[in-house]
Amino acid sequence: MPRDSRESATVGWLPSSMAPAVAARLVELGESRSFPAGTVVIREGGPCDSLGLITRGRIALRMQVPGGADRTLITADEGDLYGWSALLSDATATASGVAVVDTQALVFERGRLLDAMAADCALASAIQAWVLAAVARRLQATRLQLLDLYRSGLEP
Amino acid sequence: MHDAIGTGGTGGTGNNLEIDVAGLTRVEGEGSLRLLVRDGVVQEARLEIFEAPRYFERLVVGRTPDEVIDIVARICGICPVAYQMTAVHAFEHGLGIPIDPQIRALRRLLYCGEWIESHALHVFLLHLPDFLGYPSALDMAKNHRAWVEAGLALKKVGNQIVELVGGRAIHPVSVRVGGFSRVLRRSEVERLAGPLTSALRIALDTVDLVTGLEPPSFDRTARLVALRHPSEYPMNEGRIVSTDGLDVAAGDWPSAFEESQVAWSHALQARGRDGNPYLLGPSARITLAADQLHPIAAASLASTGRAAAIRSNPYWSILARAIELVDATAEAIDLVEAYRAPDRPSTPWQPGPARASWATEAPRGLIFHDYRLDEEGHVAEARIVPPTSQNQAAIEADLAAFAPRVLALPREQATHRIEQLIRSYDPCISCATHFLRLDLETVP
Amino acid sequence: MAGPPPAPTPHHAPRAATPRRPRIGVVKFASCDGCQLTLLDLEDELLAIAERVDVVEFAEATSHRSSGPFDVLFVEGSISTAEQAVEIARLRTVTRHLVTIGACATAGGIQAIRNWFDHEEVRQTVYPEPAFVDSLALSRPVADFVAVDAELRGCPISPGQLREFLVALVTGRRPQLPDEAVCLECKRRGVVCVAVARGIACLGPVTRTGCGAICPAYGRGCYGCFGPRESANTASLAEWFGATTAAPDVARLFAGFTAWSGPNRTAIDALGGPPGQREAEGRSGDA
């Protein structure tokens, strides 16, 4: 199947709006990990103990849909965040994340990240803005998917 | 429903017979038949009518005469014109509205159309298959396509007449108190001449065709009742006469007949005041008004030499219908020829109180309507007596009389003979249902 | 629902050659038989159609009986007895495309006028022995009981629309059953609007086309036997008739053969019920 746009591979993974100091601090906080194809990175309903930024490859976010089938709702690709539940108090994963190809990610361990954010308001707000942008983009995609579902309901 | 012809019941041998036909076919509406013979004695002979009630006599209450004309048509999709004609004549008679002769002629033409359509339907699509041993006309067409096509062609001409005069073939829209909703131009009416000429040819062939049939022998003396008019074959009006000397005005129907309800029927059975059943329909009309037939129809009847048989053997009703097909087409031709458009579609009239009673001859026989209009001219009470509910008792009497003749037959054949007998009355069960006098005094 | 059904899949191929003739049934409930008679009124095509379909149940026309299964079942009549409610449910389970035909099956029919009256009063008015007679309090359309795949409107249905439906069925195309106002047909025919030119109350603007605009063509107002069309604005029309001298008693207009269908029912209720209701109240008094 086709490769992804080479453009996206050259995307600066952190938002350009982010202050260099904050960016540097993030890179230092993160730990680069690689997930061979098939690795289950997070499990639906399980603990979500880290936030990840994909630098290469793809993680499919899957859910059990009625009927027990495992459906991919959306994929997180290069430059996408996953596991943002890690920033929430109960830190429970709402979907499973599976690396569908060999994947590299910059991973932020929950405890470390929250401590760092507690210690550094600038960092905290930058991260929150970053995550919020990612959530907003995801919601937009979901909205379009829903509209499409309803529209297709009209078709014979 | 059932996957075989006929149905149910245990077979009959020798002197016993039990027949239950849960769903009569090739009749209009839903009815069933129960016949029980023990030791050669008929215990039960019932034509059961379980068509769902629709309460028409209540539905027309509060309605204007014109609304009633639209509503009562829906009592029966086979003979809506009969209901509209009886109602409209009743109202005009009751309200004293004079009718232009050309309007009266158009109404008779309309009625001829319904007779042709209804009789062609029954002769070719419902009844003939019995004589030739087919479950339906569609099956019959495989070997007798020409006849079925001829029947359909004849039927179509009947529909064309109703469609032109009434607006559409079923539940026509143009009949209004005082006349019609629109004046028909002569050029429009003339368009019927061609089709009618070929229809008459088919009708005459139909007489030859059915004269050659061999119905079961079954002679009985039935009391026949029909309208009789001094100058025309009974259709729109006349006095009520019978083979045993009855002769009353149409409005006096209640003086001669009465209705009662039986547990096994949603229809009401009518009998003479003397309690005896009576039979209406083509055979009755031929018997009581043969002298008024159109000359062409009269000649056709004479050529068959079966006038007496029509009177005595109900199976010969198919011939009576064929003769009336000739009569209706021949008269329609005369009416079309003589038509001149009236100046206005209808006579203006004022609504008001009235008692409106009238009888006409539906294809299946005499039909009686009786309305009381209140001060505003709205219906306060209504009573509608269709042919089939009047025939029901006579049909059951004939069943009882005929049953012993089929005891010897295998049940399958016996059932078929009995069904065929019932079809020969062309029972219109949709009509028969739910007609009872609007009689508050009898409410418990 | 009003949409026509997809033709049975075997007939989708553009070729006429079809593996199996569709099994057709015709049944009736509370009705006058006029709509099923319309089938027999297709005099020119009847035999040709019969060769292309397999008529397995049609009590009025044939002694062949079947309790199913049916590819297409034409259902006439309203559901107005307990037995009928049970039977229509059974029929649905053995039917692929259930097609209601006529105002009774699609809207409850003229007998639905009684739905405004007191049931006991109606029964006692018409029958001395109401106990012998079985009926439900309401006369209702088939769609109130089971899913309906297509409907042919009208009192009676139009032979033209029935022909179109059957031809579409055997050729595998979608039947063209327009859901527009009678006015379009009326104007195409060149009929002068009876409402505007004569002040005759006419339901054409809110009624579904298909009849051929017969009533206006015969000089009278449409009485709505095809029932309300999509977005039928009966409220606006009723208000207009009420304001103009054309129709002194507007409720009568809507209280016809499709009175029980939504927009007509709403208009009737807004106008204080159908004719005959006052009488009903009077009666149940003395009954």
Next chain:
Amino acid sequence: MTSPRAQPGFLPRAEFGRLFAALEADGRRIIGPTVAEEAIVYDELHDPAQLPVGMTVETAPGAYRLVPSGRDRAFDYAVGPTSWKRFTHPPLVPLTVSRRDGAGVDVQATAPSAPRLAFLGVRACELQALAIQDRAMRAGPLGDVDHAARRDASLVVAMECAVAAETCFCTSMGTGPEVASGADLVLSELDDGFVVRAASHAGEAILGQLGLAPAAAEQTNAAAEQAREVRRTMGDPVPTVGLPERLRASLDHPRWDVVAERCLACANCTLVCPTCFCTSVSVASDLDGVTGTTERSWDSCFSLGFGRVAGDANFRPKVKDRYRQWLTHKFSTWWDQFGSSGCVGCGRCIAWCPVGIDIREELLVIAPPGVEPGPAPWPAAPMGGRAPDPLPAVLPARHVTVRVGDVVHETADTVSLSLATDDRTLLGAQPGQFVMAELPAFAIPPISISRIRPDGLDLTIRSAGAATAALVALHARDTLSLRGPYGRGWPVGEAAGRDVVIVAGGIGLAPLRPLVDAVLADRPRFGAVRMFLGARTPRDRLFVAEMNALAGRADLEVSEIVDRAGPEWLGRVGVVTQLFDRATWDGSRATAFMCGPERMMQAAAAVLARNGVAPDRTWVTLERNMACGVGTCGHCQVGPFFVCRDGPVFSLAELGSAFGREGL
């Protein structure tokens, strides 16, 4: 028409029959006013006695009454229920007869029937209505043969108005009461007879035949004064200066909801309107679907079916939408489409509205005079107020039978038919154009061309209804009939020297494939080429092998994404915009081409705009709205455009806010 040279003559009332004789001598049947069904209708006349002598008409919103005029004139009324379009654009016109036999499918256009008619008593507003319909019926790529033939065969005898109805407002629309152009003969009725002048050579010939005495000065003056009096009584009820702009800017006016409360959407206004021309095509066939016929009949933007498109979606579901379409079309977008107003002020829609809705009143509320119009929702286009003169020629439609070669099953419900033909016109198709595909007994859908080969065309068809299902069910060696190619395609050249962005959703890839072919055939002319493909599920992807091959090329990029997928799918899942919403390429160097579900295109358009792609360099195709394909049926109107005539390819700059607007 030429200016009259002959002197006006005077025809005494008693001798009016001579005009009948002259017209009949000219081999014409006479259509004129007569009383029927309690109205003055236009019908065939054999004798002046059939004229509505001594009758006039009183009209009001929702009312029309025939009453005695008190004088024995024959043309003493304004206009009635009939309009002349009944004879120039009849309610029902047969279009084609199609047959399927051993040789295959054959479609023949029905020859136009054009009786020689004389229209007697045509009013000034009606003359303009005829001219307006002439333009509308010839605005498409072919023009309408039937209408043109009927117009050419008709002679127009105009009648100056002597009275105005309460519902008349021709003075506001600038179409009357004085007869301007478009007539062959012009009559003015006076008490004792008619002033007759010729307005064309044909008219002069008839006038010559009559050999009338010249009209006296007082007679011509009386006639002129009569017209002036009519003008005075009417006044100027609907000031029209700037009306198109004001109305165009009032698409969200609250009054639309108010009038929708009253409107019955019964279509009477459009059917009595002398300029409304919209039609729908219906098909009929024998029981075996071997022979079929198509015919078109009057339809209306007020009927729900008129807005129904593939998949049973409807782009004008609400009565409000339909009323707005009608009113804005008549008074605003008509200018964009045909270069004139669509209303002549005859007032028929007011009198014949069953609930008396008065457009004059609605216009004054929705677009009141003297109010500065708000911002325009779209730029004026394409006629921009210039009526074509002379009228373009009319061409007959060509039905070409083509044979199916390969059939490729792309997905469960979509096939590609490879059609062989040597028809030069079909082979001359441009990327983005479409054809109308006809099989006997089926509706005739527009199908976009998915590949243009030297020896034929490919059509990629998704089964979305009976007609497309029948096409999808075709086998190799079957035949079908095509009309076309139609429409304005992708402006490939416009992208020369620039980057190319292609966004496709589902079946939308089909019309884009010829564009891709064209770009690759001349690859050096273009900069970077980026393709973003969306599909509902992995099984719904089109041209899979071909796209994979393209993805393997170094000189273009292909990324794809599906809405939903099972675990077996290793590609991206989400919506197509995710493929480029974080892209860093410079959109200002790019030209974008899009086709897909409208919501998808809207979302993609927003993202492209963020990336700097200019609206006039963002091209979309709206083909889903089309019905007749040649700009005569009116179904595919979107704001100022006919999609089939002006598109289906449009730039976002052209569409303005018409793009993706609900209910338009």
